[in-house]
Every structure is written in C-alpha cells, then in structure tokens.
Amino acid sequence: MSERKEFRDLAEPDAAREAIASLDLSPETERVPLVDARGRVLAERLDADRDVPGFDRASMDGYAVKARDTFGADEADPVILDLVGEVHAGVEPTVEVGEGKAVEISTGAVMPLGADAVVMVERTDEHESPRDSERASGEAASRVEIRTSLAPGDHVMLAGADVSAGQRALGPGTRLTAREIGLLSALGVDEVPVRGKPKVGIISTGDELVRPGNPLSDQSGQIYDVNSYTIATAVEEAGGKPILYPHAGDDYDEMERLLLEAEAECDLVLSSGSTSASAVDVIYRVIESQGELLLHGVAVKPGKPMLIGRFPDSAYVGLPGYPVSALTIFRTFVAPAIRNAAGVPEPTTATIEARMAVEERYGEGRMRLMPTGLVEDETGRVLAYPVDKGSGATTSLVEADGVVTVEPDTAYLAEGESVEVRLFSPDVRPPSVFGVGEDDPAFSRLLDTLDSPRYLALGSREGLRRLRNGVPDFAVATGDSDASEGTELASYSREWGLVVPAGNPEEIEGLADLVERDLTFINRGTDSGLRTTLGNAVADLAEERGTTRHELVESISGFEMTVKAHESPARKVAAGFADTGLGLRSTAEKLDLGFVPLGEETVRVLANPARERKDGMAELRAALESELVGVLRDLPGVRP
Amino acid sequence: MSERKEFRDLAEPDAAREAIASLDLSPETERVPLVDARGRVLAERLDADRDVPGFDRASMDGYAVKARDTFGADEADPVILDLVGEVHAGVEPTVEVGEGKAVEISTGAVMPLGADAVVMVERTDEHESPRDSERASGEAASRVEIRTSLAPGDHVMLAGADVSAGQRALGPGTRLTAREIGLLSALGVDEVPVRGKPKVGIISTGDELVRPGNPLSDQSGQIYDVNSYTIATAVEEAGGKPILYPHAGDDYDEMERLLLEAEAECDLVLSSGSTSASAVDVIYRVIESQGELLLHGVAVKPGKPMLIGRFPDSAYVGLPGYPVSALTIFRTFVAPAIRNAAGVPEPTTATIEARMAVEERYGEGRMRLMPTGLVEDETGRVLAYPVDKGSGATTSLVEADGVVTVEPDTAYLAEGESVEVRLFSPDVRPPSVFGVGEDDPAFSRLLDTLDSPRYLALGSREGLRRLRNGVPDFAVATGDSDASEGTELASYSREWGLVVPAGNPEEIEGLADLVERDLTFINRGTDSGLRTTLGNAVADLAEERGTTRHELVESISGFEMTVKAHESPARKVAAGFADTGLGLRSTAEKLDLGFVPLGEETVRVLANPARERKDGMAELRAALESELVGVLRDLPGVRP
Structure with missing residues (x-):
C-alpha cells in the first residue's frame, strides 16, 4: 500500500469556501464580435460615441414642409403647397424646402434643408398641376393639398433624440442579451469588451480511465472517464471555459508535467476522477513543491479528501472520484467561484x-x-x-x-x-412524472412518448416498496393485483421463459431440463418481478414432483447467478457464458436468440393515489390509453 | 408613393399563431461530439450497449479473498491468509485467489479469479512471514490478518451493477446537461444524435441600413441595422441557428434572389428592419410568386403588417421595423415555434x-x-x-x-x-434598483459601481414626475429641495456655465454676451434641470436690467435650439455648429473645450419612500456613502 494521508484535521466547509474565494480566478478582458457576445458580460461601461439617429429623420411617410406654411389648415380649409421633389430613406436630399413648398419623404429619410415638420400622407392629396402651357415658369409640376396644421417637429425625430453621443449606454457587468445587443447595434458597435471566461483545466487521474470513444479493455479493468466531460460541462454552465488534459496516472513526473502545463494555461486547475490514494498523494507532493497547499481535507460528506491549493499562475482544487460526489462538490464549492470570476451570477x-x-x-x-x-x-x-x-x-x-x-x-x-x-x-x-419498478421493454418504449419522465427500473419489489413510501408517482410491477398497491392504470401481459442460443442447440424444452440436466443458467435479481414469477413456477414444479422448491433450486446450476437488467441474462447467453437465461420473448427476438416459453405474466402500472391528479400523470394516462396499443402491437410476446 | 397594401381584413392573433404553428420548421437530426452536446436535445432514445462496470470491480482498497475463508473472523479472533499478489486499477490480474489466499487490491481494480469479496484495508494488518529458512516451500512471503467476516459480494461492484447492457439510458427529448453527459461518458458514447437547431435566415430590408462596424453617412440618412443582430441573438436564445443575409433594398430582383437563397438554406426566413412600405410590397410579391402567403396583417399592436408565408423549402415571417416591436412580435409569435422545433421548452x-x-x-x-x-x-x-x-x-x-x-x-x-x-x-x-432623472456625469459614474441598476437619464423634471407616480425607486434632480419629493439620500454640487471652443476664441465672459452679441447658442431641453437653472439665471439678469425674461430669451440666438444629453451642446460646439452651449465644467474638460463658469447647482438623489428598504436601495445608499466621494474627487467642477 502506498503511504496514505490521514485527514485527521479536517477543515470546516466555510474554511474551504474562504480558501476557494481567496483564489484568483479572474480572466483577462477579451474583445469579441457583437454577433458572438450573447451571454457575455460587459467588462467596462460603454458610452454612446454617436447620436442616434445621426440626422433629423422623418418618422412617417408623407411630405416634409415648413410647419408655419400649414398654420390654420384643416379638412375644410386645406393649404396647397408646391411639390418640389422627393427624399427616400438612405439617400442624401438634393432639394430644399422653401416657403410654400413640400417634398415627398419616406419614413427614415433625412429631413431636407428648410423643412421642420412632416405631414403624414393620410392627411394629404397630391394633385397634378395645371398643364404645362397654363403653368407659370418655375411652377411645380405637382401640388399637394394638406388638410391639417403642423407644429415644428411634428413627425420628425431629431438627431440624437434616441441616443445622444456621450450618453451612458450600458454599465459594466451587464449581461448581454438580445436587447443589449440591439442597443449596441444602433450605436454601430461591432466588437465589445467582455469579461474573459475563466479557463478551467481538467485533469482526470487514474490508470484505469479511458476517454469515451476509445476502445476499452474489461479484462484490464478499464472504465470510461466520467468526470472529465461531466465537470467540463458543468464548468461551461458556470460560465467558464473548460480545457481537457490527457488523463494522468500515478507517476510523479508525468503528473508534475501535466499539472504545470495546465497551471500555466489556466486560471483554475481541477483534478478529478481518481479512485487511487496514490494519485492524490502525487498531486499533493507536486503542489507542495511547486505551489502552496491551502487546505487538505474538509469536514464534508462527500468530499472529505478535497485539496485546495495555489500554483504560481493558477488555482487548484481536487475533486472526489465518484461522479455524483465530484459534481456535488463542484456545484457547492467551485461553481460559485467560477461564476463570480466570470461575472455571471447564478440564475435565481x-x-x-x-x-x-x-x-x-x-x-x-x-x-x-x-x-x-x-x-x-x-x-x-x-x-x-x-x-x-x-x-x-x-x-x-x-x-x-x-x-x-x-x-x-x-x-x-x-x-x-x-x-x-x-x-x-x-x-x-x-421530471413531469416519476416512476419506479419493473424493467420492461414495452413500458420502456411507452416512456419514449412522454415528455421528460423519470423511471428507475429497479424491479417490481422496489417499485412497490417506494410506492408505499409515497415518493414516486407510480410503480410498474408484475404479478397479481393487491388492493393496497395504489390505483391500477393499465395492465398487459408478457410472455416469459428461457432464452437460449439461436436454434436451441441444447434442445431445452422447459424448467425440467434445468433441474434434471447439467445446464448453466443465469437468473435475474430478487427485486425483479420476473424472478418472482420464475420462483412461483419452480414451486409449482416442486409440488407436482412432491419435492421442495429449495431442492429444485439447488439443482439448477446458476439459480443464484443474478444479473441486473432484463436483457442481461440473454446477453450472457449470447456471449456464451451460459446455456440459458431467464428472459422475455421480446428480448430473445431482439437479440436473435432462441426462446422456450414458460408462461405469461401480468405487468401493471399502479398510480400513487396522492398524485393521480398531477399533470404528468394525466399525460401518462393519456399515453397508456393512446400509445400502449401500438407499443404492444410492435413488440413480440406482449398483449393487452 | 408606391402602391400600398391596406390591411383592412386583419387576421386575429390566434390565426397568426396557428399559421406559424402550421409551418414546418423541423430541422434534421445531427450527430455532435459529446463534448459539444451541452444544452442540445437528444433526438432518439439511447440504450446502454455495454455493462458498467464491464467487470467485477473492487469498491474499496483492501484484499480480495474468498468470503468463506473469513467466516467467523472478528477483532478477537482474526484469520490469517497468505498474501499472493496484488492487483491495481487498470491492470489485468495475473494471480488467482485460492483457498486461504488473499490478493492486495486497489479500488476500481478487477477482482481476480477465485475471489468473491474485498476486505477493507482498515480491518486488516499485513505481516511479514517467517524468514525464508523457516518457511515451507511455496509459502507466501507475507500474510494478512483479517479481523472481520465477509459475505460474498462485500465491497465488490458486479459487472453491470451500475448500468446493464440493453437498459434504457436516456429518452428522446432529453436536454443534455452535465449529469446526462456524465452518464453517456460512462457508456463510452462520444457522439450523440441530437435535434438539429432550426436554421433561421434573417434578411434586413431598407436602403438606409448599414451593418454595425461599417462607416455610416449621416448626410445620406444611413442608420445602423439594429434588428439583424437583435433577432439573431433572440433566435439563438430560442434554440435556433441564425444566419444573417446581406441587407436588401427595395429592388424586386435583388430581394427575390436573397429570399430564394435564404429559403433554400434555412428552415425559417425572417425579414425585418424595413421602414419602407415598398420593401414589404416587394417581399409580398416574391412570396406570392414563389410560395404561398398564409396571412397578411394581424389585429395586434405593434405588428399589424406581419406577413406569414411558406416557400417550397422554408417558412417565412415578416417582422415589424421598430426594434422593440420586432423583438416583441418575435418573442410572442416566432420564438415559441422555434423552441418547439428545437425541442427546447421555454424556461419556466x-x-x-x-x-x-x-x-x-x-x-x-x-x-x-x-x-x-x-x-x-x-x-x-x-x-x-x-x-x-x-x-x-x-x-x-x-x-x-x-x-x-x-x-x-x-x-x-x-x-x-x-x-x-x-x-x-x-x-x-x-434591475436591482431603478432611477429616473438628470443626466449627470458624476451620478453616471456612481452607477458603474452598482450591480445591474437601471437609470433613465430623462431629466430632472421627468424624474420628479415619475417619482410622484411611484414607479421608480429614486430620482435624481437638480435645484432646491422640496419636502414633497421623497427622501434625500445625498446631494452634491456641480459647476455649470457656457462651453466654448478651446481658447474661447469669441472671448465670451457670461450670459450678457449671449444677449448682446450675435452668437449662436445651443441649449438643453426643458426636462433638463440644467436648463431650469439657466432659465433662472436669465430671469435674474432680466430683473437686474429691468426687462423681461422673455425679452432676453428672444435675443439669444439658439435658446430654443435644444439637444438631448448633457454632452450634446458641447459636442455641437466642438463640431463648430455653434459658438457656445450650455454645459458643465466636467464635460468641457472631458472634450478639451473651454468653459465660462456661470454658477453651481445642487444635484440631489431622492428616494421613493415606499422603496427605501429594498436591497437595491441599500446598495445605492452604501455606494453614495462609500463611492461618491471618490467619484467627485476624480471629476472636475463637482464637490460634495
């Protein structure tokens, strides 16, 4: 055994929080294009450096005029002005508006010189002027009749009326959402200074870890690295930028090299995933020699062996190895520090x-x-x-x-x-609805039709136990009805039996073969309703033969060899680990295996009476009514 | 004027919702790397295709043994087993555990053949065996004393005990957060099928629009395109993928080309930003000729001219031009449809x-x-x-x-x-705190020290008016105190006067110059407290001269020429548009202009009595106590 650290003097959780708060995770300010700025946090205050609009702007389609030319006009007594030109949005005006003149103008266009108001088109009529011959020299080709009086400024947005140059636009620390990006667009800003995302290096330790996507050797005891991606995702959720490093074993030099690489590149380094005390020891020694250890061991469960330290250029926190523990400690101690450095407060x-x-x-x-x-x-x-x-x-x-x-x-x-x-x-x-119970392929397909259900396939026994405790909304159990078990919402039957290799090479015909012949069998666990059904069948056979259930069980090689999920025995049979296993017709057919039917059992969906009226249960009932028939039709060996 | 569509038969909003719901925005399923899957929605159910762990695994550091060799052992009566080897995590065992034997084992290591339980190291002691000479042939060099009885399976996690091959892992429609990514990692999944993000093309229309970051011509009436980036950001927030297209003018051929390009590439095309009725007409004609118009005009304000249609390969919705209106219509009608297609329900x-x-x-x-x-x-x-x-x-x-x-x-x-x-x-x-009132550089800096304040610099008059209505938490106003105006939290004074070009080329000395000489002046609006102060000074001068305020005002060229923000007159002076303007010493110095002081006025921060005890107000009071002094020290012409 390697030398172990005993955590005799555990720090209080508050001391751990303070130690983490004392770490400097602050990233540098970045400049990002406005289009990529969603969700980022403004690093500094931004003032408008231009007027919006940058010019006096018509806010209606109509005619730009001198307001005083319209004084006294109304429906009964309109004024008539000469139409001397037009101005469209996005085009520099080429005409001026003199006394008695009007210029056609579009919404958004620049007010021509001389005009101080716009009359909306609905209050006007355009007239052709008298024919050329009758027209005085210089007279306009058209005239416009205006049936309302205007005040200076009517339907004109003055330059800077929306935003004026020099005005405070957004304060530091503002989170940029659609509307802030809109205001910055109006100001012509296309790049913004935002708080950098704290760079968080993640090093998973343990010789047994393999990154997902790579081949795994079960014989060598390899497992997939869960914590790296989990914590990386949680870092992103907290506003940080995760950087994954290759996983490290227990070798001091390799670990030192990795930790130093990460600490040079990151604001915070997290190690995680190790189940090995020696890897923790190695990290401990690297930190002691290259940085400063602030805290080792915290009085919290889980998370006791938490390490908190500081390298010259980065902070360090060591997380526990179990995935839920790692995420728990991250969520409690680390995420708040990352959020704080990123300037992204936790959503309420x-x-x-x-x-x-x-x-x-x-x-x-x-x-x-x-x-x-x-x-x-x-x-x-x-x-x-x-x-x-x-x-x-x-x-x-x-x-x-x-x-x-x-x-x-x-x-x-x-x-x-x-x-x-x-x-x-x-x-x-x-979850919209929460159930516990039998691992059943038909019900599992039904779940696919529900919106965000949670279902724990822990077996009929555990389902009924939890239903009695009142925690889940429903249970799924096999076997006969019992009035104390909640309200039955639906039931269907499934064909069970012995799964055998394709072609049934051992020519197994029934339970008697298991008892009488030297066949290896794989069973399900005692929580499984299917196992109970098998036990009942064995008891029936025993009674038939005038012997005890125990006697028969003892003669079945592998009756105590239990595996967890409904497909597990069949998969063991497929892999050649056993001659036969307990299973369902649907499973045998799915895996292209043979099947020896032994009977049918009932699967029941039972509601927690205290939850029958919740929305998710209504959705479940609706699915049982409308979807179950189709599911049962598509799956072999099940029927309503 | 172009031909206009009159929206006489406006559709009901529900009809618009139905029309949008009838559009097919569904994107195709994508496969993304697990590391990039955060926030994505699983397109199909995922079942485990392997056992986790894939082998029987020690869940403690200790010794792997046959449980029956320990039966009856306790502290008083330990059993002693021969230590025959060791197994570490990630390494294939090379030893078997025979009767009376033990193998040292690390957490996570593969259980060696023959062993069925692990005793934790704390319940053991390792002994050196007798010296070589005293040892029988084949006897182990070390022995381990075990002080507890074990049952088969103790501290062993059986293969598949965590997840079994064939089990339902995650259902379709599951939003992937850290924990789901953890489960998928455990299964070795490194790529997941997720719902595609609906591609949303955004075309802004209007000849006057310029994309942020490009130069703008005020003379030509150009403005920055606000809606493209705003709506793009809102599309992302709703789970879509925005694609920006170049902005289009009113030309039919150009618009047709753009719309067809976008409709071929996107699930939904949005047009937005146009203030021009003719652009809408062009779009209308393109849709009528190339697709199907479902709805034109909705009985909703804003958003009346909304267009809803369908191209062969994509849906189309036309948004109003005003930014708040565009975002409002998007949020109400379009975002729910994008969320639905993306499978990302709206957060509660x-x-x-x-x-x-x-x-x-x-x-x-x-x-x-x-x-x-x-x-x-x-x-x-x-x-x-x-x-x-x-x-x-x-x-x-x-x-x-x-x-x-x-x-x-x-x-x-x-x-x-x-x-x-x-x-x-x-x-x-x-916002943490909401204020309305005077546009003041010192108070504006103080705001930078607060967390998410909202402050509308609409002037003293509007601040006091709204404070009386009880909506904001506080107001900022200049001038003397009035008991009816809420609780005064702080006050300071600021020096005001005439901003002139650097060096004061016109040698302006005071108000009298404005009245007597032919100088152009730029004033602030009547909502501004500074304007009121100037008005009072003019009245004083009038009294001194035995004339009326009106008389003097008439003789100041530009007294009615008002601009919006506190820096605006100074900026006009700097740009050569006027000889002098109303302003503050701090503004003149910031813009390197000259300043002719006319007096000091008081700026007061006034609390809404009904809001004094809210958290944000405590924060404001703390900032006024601790930060204001520093702000006033750093800014010229202000003092406590």
Whole structure:
C-alpha cells in the first residue's frame, strides 16, 4: 500500500469556501464580435460615441414642409403647397424646402434643408398641376393639398433624440442579451469588451480511465472517464471555459508535467476522477513543491479528501472520484467561484425550495451534501428525496437533480420539512412524472412518448416498496393485483421463459431440463418481478414432483447467478457464458436468440393515489390509453 | 408613393399563431461530439450497449479473498491468509485467489479469479512471514490478518451493477446537461444524435441600413441595422441557428434572389428592419410568386403588417421595423415555434407574474403587445410599467424587460392588477434598483459601481414626475429641495456655465454676451434641470436690467435650439455648429473645450419612500456613502 494521508484535521466547509474565494480566478478582458457576445458580460461601461439617429429623420411617410406654411389648415380649409421633389430613406436630399413648398419623404429619410415638420400622407392629396402651357415658369409640376396644421417637429425625430453621443449606454457587468445587443447595434458597435471566461483545466487521474470513444479493455479493468466531460460541462454552465488534459496516472513526473502545463494555461486547475490514494498523494507532493497547499481535507460528506491549493499562475482544487460526489462538490464549492470570476451570477432558478418527501437521519457530525431527486406533488409543490447514498453509481447522476446541504448539527430531517435544493444545472426541472419498478421493454418504449419522465427500473419489489413510501408517482410491477398497491392504470401481459442460443442447440424444452440436466443458467435479481414469477413456477414444479422448491433450486446450476437488467441474462447467453437465461420473448427476438416459453405474466402500472391528479400523470394516462396499443402491437410476446 | 397594401381584413392573433404553428420548421437530426452536446436535445432514445462496470470491480482498497475463508473472523479472533499478489486499477490480474489466499487490491481494480469479496484495508494488518529458512516451500512471503467476516459480494461492484447492457439510458427529448453527459461518458458514447437547431435566415430590408462596424453617412440618412443582430441573438436564445443575409433594398430582383437563397438554406426566413412600405410590397410579391402567403396583417399592436408565408423549402415571417416591436412580435409569435422545433421548452422563468405599477388605458379594440419594464417593490414583488408607446427608440430596448399581452376587450388595467410578463430573454431580471432623472456625469459614474441598476437619464423634471407616480425607486434632480419629493439620500454640487471652443476664441465672459452679441447658442431641453437653472439665471439678469425674461430669451440666438444629453451642446460646439452651449465644467474638460463658469447647482438623489428598504436601495445608499466621494474627487467642477 502506498503511504496514505490521514485527514485527521479536517477543515470546516466555510474554511474551504474562504480558501476557494481567496483564489484568483479572474480572466483577462477579451474583445469579441457583437454577433458572438450573447451571454457575455460587459467588462467596462460603454458610452454612446454617436447620436442616434445621426440626422433629423422623418418618422412617417408623407411630405416634409415648413410647419408655419400649414398654420390654420384643416379638412375644410386645406393649404396647397408646391411639390418640389422627393427624399427616400438612405439617400442624401438634393432639394430644399422653401416657403410654400413640400417634398415627398419616406419614413427614415433625412429631413431636407428648410423643412421642420412632416405631414403624414393620410392627411394629404397630391394633385397634378395645371398643364404645362397654363403653368407659370418655375411652377411645380405637382401640388399637394394638406388638410391639417403642423407644429415644428411634428413627425420628425431629431438627431440624437434616441441616443445622444456621450450618453451612458450600458454599465459594466451587464449581461448581454438580445436587447443589449440591439442597443449596441444602433450605436454601430461591432466588437465589445467582455469579461474573459475563466479557463478551467481538467485533469482526470487514474490508470484505469479511458476517454469515451476509445476502445476499452474489461479484462484490464478499464472504465470510461466520467468526470472529465461531466465537470467540463458543468464548468461551461458556470460560465467558464473548460480545457481537457490527457488523463494522468500515478507517476510523479508525468503528473508534475501535466499539472504545470495546465497551471500555466489556466486560471483554475481541477483534478478529478481518481479512485487511487496514490494519485492524490502525487498531486499533493507536486503542489507542495511547486505551489502552496491551502487546505487538505474538509469536514464534508462527500468530499472529505478535497485539496485546495495555489500554483504560481493558477488555482487548484481536487475533486472526489465518484461522479455524483465530484459534481456535488463542484456545484457547492467551485461553481460559485467560477461564476463570480466570470461575472455571471447564478440564475435565481438554480436554487429551489422543496419539502422532504421522506424523513432522513444523519449521524456523522459533519456537513452532509445530499444528492437529491425531485418530484412534484399534485399542487405543483416540489418534494425532495435523497439519492445515491455513496454508491458511486453513474446512473444516480441522472436521478439526482441537485444538492441539499445538511448542517453538521442536523441529526434529522422530517418528512415535509423545507429544504433548499441547489440544482446541478439551471436547466434542471423536476421530471413531469416519476416512476419506479419493473424493467420492461414495452413500458420502456411507452416512456419514449412522454415528455421528460423519470423511471428507475429497479424491479417490481422496489417499485412497490417506494410506492408505499409515497415518493414516486407510480410503480410498474408484475404479478397479481393487491388492493393496497395504489390505483391500477393499465395492465398487459408478457410472455416469459428461457432464452437460449439461436436454434436451441441444447434442445431445452422447459424448467425440467434445468433441474434434471447439467445446464448453466443465469437468473435475474430478487427485486425483479420476473424472478418472482420464475420462483412461483419452480414451486409449482416442486409440488407436482412432491419435492421442495429449495431442492429444485439447488439443482439448477446458476439459480443464484443474478444479473441486473432484463436483457442481461440473454446477453450472457449470447456471449456464451451460459446455456440459458431467464428472459422475455421480446428480448430473445431482439437479440436473435432462441426462446422456450414458460408462461405469461401480468405487468401493471399502479398510480400513487396522492398524485393521480398531477399533470404528468394525466399525460401518462393519456399515453397508456393512446400509445400502449401500438407499443404492444410492435413488440413480440406482449398483449393487452 | 408606391402602391400600398391596406390591411383592412386583419387576421386575429390566434390565426397568426396557428399559421406559424402550421409551418414546418423541423430541422434534421445531427450527430455532435459529446463534448459539444451541452444544452442540445437528444433526438432518439439511447440504450446502454455495454455493462458498467464491464467487470467485477473492487469498491474499496483492501484484499480480495474468498468470503468463506473469513467466516467467523472478528477483532478477537482474526484469520490469517497468505498474501499472493496484488492487483491495481487498470491492470489485468495475473494471480488467482485460492483457498486461504488473499490478493492486495486497489479500488476500481478487477477482482481476480477465485475471489468473491474485498476486505477493507482498515480491518486488516499485513505481516511479514517467517524468514525464508523457516518457511515451507511455496509459502507466501507475507500474510494478512483479517479481523472481520465477509459475505460474498462485500465491497465488490458486479459487472453491470451500475448500468446493464440493453437498459434504457436516456429518452428522446432529453436536454443534455452535465449529469446526462456524465452518464453517456460512462457508456463510452462520444457522439450523440441530437435535434438539429432550426436554421433561421434573417434578411434586413431598407436602403438606409448599414451593418454595425461599417462607416455610416449621416448626410445620406444611413442608420445602423439594429434588428439583424437583435433577432439573431433572440433566435439563438430560442434554440435556433441564425444566419444573417446581406441587407436588401427595395429592388424586386435583388430581394427575390436573397429570399430564394435564404429559403433554400434555412428552415425559417425572417425579414425585418424595413421602414419602407415598398420593401414589404416587394417581399409580398416574391412570396406570392414563389410560395404561398398564409396571412397578411394581424389585429395586434405593434405588428399589424406581419406577413406569414411558406416557400417550397422554408417558412417565412415578416417582422415589424421598430426594434422593440420586432423583438416583441418575435418573442410572442416566432420564438415559441422555434423552441418547439428545437425541442427546447421555454424556461419556466421566461414568464413571470407582476402587478401593474400604474394604470393603463387601451382603446384600439385589437390585441396590444405592451413592452414592459419591471421594478421590484420592498417585498420583492415585481411591478410592471409600460415602456415605448410606439416611439421606435432603440433605447427603450434596454428599458423593456418583456411583453404583456392585453386582450382586445381589455380597455383598462388598474394599478396593482396582476399581469403576465413574457420576458425578452430568460436571463432578464428586474434591475436591482431603478432611477429616473438628470443626466449627470458624476451620478453616471456612481452607477458603474452598482450591480445591474437601471437609470433613465430623462431629466430632472421627468424624474420628479415619475417619482410622484411611484414607479421608480429614486430620482435624481437638480435645484432646491422640496419636502414633497421623497427622501434625500445625498446631494452634491456641480459647476455649470457656457462651453466654448478651446481658447474661447469669441472671448465670451457670461450670459450678457449671449444677449448682446450675435452668437449662436445651443441649449438643453426643458426636462433638463440644467436648463431650469439657466432659465433662472436669465430671469435674474432680466430683473437686474429691468426687462423681461422673455425679452432676453428672444435675443439669444439658439435658446430654443435644444439637444438631448448633457454632452450634446458641447459636442455641437466642438463640431463648430455653434459658438457656445450650455454645459458643465466636467464635460468641457472631458472634450478639451473651454468653459465660462456661470454658477453651481445642487444635484440631489431622492428616494421613493415606499422603496427605501429594498436591497437595491441599500446598495445605492452604501455606494453614495462609500463611492461618491471618490467619484467627485476624480471629476472636475463637482464637490460634495
């Protein structure tokens, strides 16, 4: 074993926050083209350096005149002026408006010299003048009759009336949205000084990590690097610019080279992803030799081994390895610092008030950052329930919506107690509907027709257990109905049996073969409703044969060899790991395997009675009514 | 005048919504790298195609053993096993665990063959074996003492326990945030099928438009194109991909070429920016000949001349020309259709509930889309007030936070009445503090120290008028105190006088020169407090001379020649348009002009008594206490 750091003197979470706040993550100001400035934050105040409009401008289609020539005119007693020309928008006027004259003008055109008002076209009539022969020399070819009196300035926007040169246009720190970009366009600005995005380097550590998209060796215990992309995305969401570095192993020289490369290029360096204590030790030593370690170990769960330090040119924070833990610590301690440096305040919606859906007890005496799932009740109130109690599962990433901070002196949160949930992303919303239960291919397809559902395929047993606890909106379970289990919304049946290789080379005909012959079998876990159905069938066979269920089970090689998802046994059979496995006809056909039918079982969708009237449940009911038939038609071995 | 379309048969707004909903804006599915997938929407369901982990994995640092070798072990009675090797994360095991054997194992490493449990290192001690000489042949060099009993599976994560191959991972329509990207990383996915972003072509029309960044000719009546960038930004905010086309004039052939180019490349084409009826006519004719016109003219203000049509390959919507009107129509009718096609639902925060800050009457009998500013009261409740009643000013872009839809049959909204405000951008928030009043360089600098203030420099008179109406949080006004004007938070004085060219070539010494000599003068508008101060000084001079104020004013050439902002007269003087102008010493020095002082006036910051306790006002008071001194020190001609 490598030498281990013991975190005996854990820092308080506030000290960690202060240490991170003391780090300088400030990026330099950048200049960006206006078209790319959406969402950026103005680095400095901008004043108008020109008038808008830059000229006296007609704000109506009509005729530019001297207002005093129209004094006293009305419908009954119009004045008639000589029409001496026209001015269009975007064209320099070539005429002047003398006494008794008018010039046709378009909206937006420059007011010609001499004119001080515009009469709108609706209040005028244009007349042909008398024929050339009857016209005095110099007389206009047309005349315009004006049926209203004007005041100077009518329908004219004076130069600078909208924005005047020298006026404050936008203040420093302004977030640029469509409307600010509109104002800057009006001023002719095509490049703006904005706060730089803090550059955040991400180094994942651990010899076992492989970046997604590359081949993976299961034999060598390789896994895909989850934290790099997760944290990179979270950095972007917080207004930073992530830079991914190659993942590093436990080698001191390699790690030192990588950390120094990153620290030279970035405002903040994050390491993450390591499950290995020795990698942490290496980082620790590099920081101690090249920079300054501010804090090592924080009294918070998860996140105890958090490192906070400083290199000559950048800050450093070490995140825990489990993905949900890494995201939790990032969200709580790091994202606020990045947002602050980027000048992008957290959206108010990134934190919401919720009530505990269940009670929860704590006993660690240190701050707990509780990954939390959300579900809405019938009134739209948001309920919170804890997820991922340290399992490290990546699936809990998509079950957790945010984090609740539980203070060290809180030993208990009651059901219904109010908590503050910091969402993982401002875009996160509670699912429209939340269900738990059997992993079933038909129901899984039905889910595809719903808008933002959450469904945890944890098996019938767990579904019913959680439904009794009142957390989910519905459960999906196999087997017969039980009145205590909520309102049945729909049911259908699915054909189950033994999945065998294509062509059924072992010529398996039924359960008896498993009991009597030397065949290897792969089962589902005890939470699965399908497993219960198999157990019942084995019990029936035992009764038929006058023996015990236990006796038969013992004689099936692999009955205790359980795998998680509904396709898992079939995939093991396909891969040659076993002669047969528990499964559904639909799965066997999907994977081009053989199938030995053993019976049909009922799948039921059960509503939580306290949630039947929420919108998402109405959507689910509608889908069960309109979409389920089609799903069952398209899938083999299922029927209404 | 060109032929005009009269909008006699205006469509109802609902018909416009339906026409837009009938357009097909759906983009094609794209595949994007996972690192670029943030915010995108999954086009199809993704199932896991591998187990995570792909192997049975140690979830603790410790020793891999056969659980049955530890049965009965405890602190008092440990078992001792032979240590036969080690396995590290990311490395294929080279040892097996036989009976009575143990293998050192790191978190994340592959379980060696034969082992079914891991004992955590804290419950063990490693011993050196007896010396070589005393050791039997084949005996291990080290032994490990285990002080606890294990069950099979302890501290082992079985292959597929996190995610199993074939499981539904994410549903279609899922918005990808950090956590979803984490799950996809775990599955090794590095490219995802996402909904394409609807391509939205933007064509601005009008011969007078110039794209920002290019030189502008005021003489020719050119203005910067505001709508192209504003709408492009709003398209991006709605999840679309804007494509800007060169601006088009009123020429039929050119417009046809541009529209056809855009319609071939885009899912939707928007035209905008034209103030010219003939450009609209040209577009109308192109659509009629090349596509289908669905709707022309909608009973809504603004937006009456809205065009909705369809080309063979794209949809078309024509927006009004005034920037706030264009954004209002876009936000109300077009953005929802783009969001729908992009699969990006509107954030719930994009619409907020507010109360009318003032009463408002309507009489048009058609739907009114009212651009609305927001301000918070002391309790954090949001109040709405109408802005930009058709002025077309680009400055009202940054005053308007969103749109309130007023139905045609609503003649009156009472103060305090509840309205729904659709924000222009989800990022829009009410300003921290909202003030109206004098355009003053010192106060303008103070604003730079506040976080997201809104200040409308409309002059002292308008500031006091609005303060009496109770809408803003504070006003800034010059002149003497009046007890009815709210709570004075701070005051300072500023030196005013005549701005003259550098060196004062006309040797102007005071007001008397303006009255007696043939000098051209530029004044400020009557809303300006500075103008009032000048008026008072002229009245004093008149009294001194035994004449009337009117008499003196008549003798000042340009007294009625008013410009808008505090720098405007000085800039006109600098440009040679006048001999002198009304201004402040600070302005004259900033622009390197001469200055003839005439006096000092007081600038007062006055709080709305009903808003004194809101957070933003506390921030303003703090800035007045801590920052104002520095601002006044740095600026010439002002003092506390």
